[in-house]
Amino acid sequence: MLTVKELSAWLNIKQSTLYLWVSQNKIPCQRIHGLIRFEPDAIQAWLKGFGTHPVKPFPLPIHDDTRDLDQLIEAAKSEVYTPRHGETRPKSGLIQKEDADGAV
Numbered sequence: 001m002l003t004v005k006e007l008s009a010w011l012n013i014k015q016s017t018l019y020l021w022v023s024q025n026k027i028p029c030q031r032i033h034g035l036i037r038f039e040p041d042a043i044q045a046w047l048k049g050f051g052t053h054p055v056k057p058f059p060l061p062i063h064d065d066t067r068d069l070d071q072l073i074e075a076a077k078s079e080v081y082t083p084r085h086g087e088t089r090p091k092s093g094l095i096q097k098e099d100a101d102g103a104v
Helices: 004-011 015-023 040-048 067-080 093-101
Strands: 030-032 035-037
Touching: 004 015, 015 035
Parallel strands: none
Antiparallel strands: 030 035
16 A cells, blocks of 8 residues: 555655545545555556547647747737836835936
């Protein structure tokens, strides 16, 4: 029998994911006096149940003209970046006073 920690390392997934799957009955397990344990043979069968279905890659549009891509990038930048984006200068009382006076 495998513990959550052992199965987590074997499958290379987070322990929290295993606990979630157990709570949702998505993975075969046994509860023994409140402890969660996994039978290696049951886990192997569970994994084989997923099979290896060929996955079709997501079709990407093919453009010979890079202007479309440049326009898309510029549109994305304009949505995300603002003129003050990344500014680290803290606002202080003096700066606010300068802003109000119009001083530079």
